[in-house]
Amino acid sequence: MIDKDLRVSVCSVQRWRQTWGEGGPRALRSQGPASLSRLSEKQFAQLEAEPVKGPTAHGWEDQRWTLSRVKTVIGRCFHLTYTIQGVRKLLVRNGWSRQVPARRATERDGEAVAGWVKEVWPCAKGSRR
Structure with a gap:
């Protein structure tokens, strides 16, 4: 029962x-928690400074930060290996959350997007075979 x-x-x-x-x-x-963080508070403070530099400073072309990319930065800076779920738990434990835009960009060009979807996307998508 x-x-x-x-x-x-x-x-x-x-x-x-x-x-x-x-x-x-x-x-x-x-x-307490099943495992302690392997990053010290000082190291986590250093890690928090990395996103400010931007993904391009770390070798990525677009402006997205993903868990995989944060995992790579941790490995490069601190020579530690985390799993993707471990990175998520580390960030959540320290007050970070998933960020999603509340609305579309004001600079968005609807005609350009529609043209891209009509002309470029079919070529990029390819056939199912």
């Missing part, structure tokens, strides 16, 4: 009960 209410396995409930029996309620307290 408890396992279904908490949406955990029966084994977890049994392990919690055993832990509680051996150490009381204090034994069930959180031990």
Whole structure:
């Protein structure tokens, strides 16, 4: 019953009960995050300065920052290897969030976009075969 209410396995409930029996309620307290950040606060401050330089300073042609690119910058600057999910967790843990434009750019040229979709996109897309 408890396992279904908490949406955990029966084994977890049994392990919690055993832990509680051996150490009381204090034994069930959180031990903190499963892993500590491998970047120090000073290193993370250095990492935060990198996006200001822009992706072109790091060798990318467009102006997008992706998790993969942040992962590459971490590897180049600090000689550490993170997974994509590890980079996401690192950024979220330090207050970063996914950024999405609220509206379209005011400089957008609708006719140019329509022309590109009609003429260039079919060639770039290619056939399915």
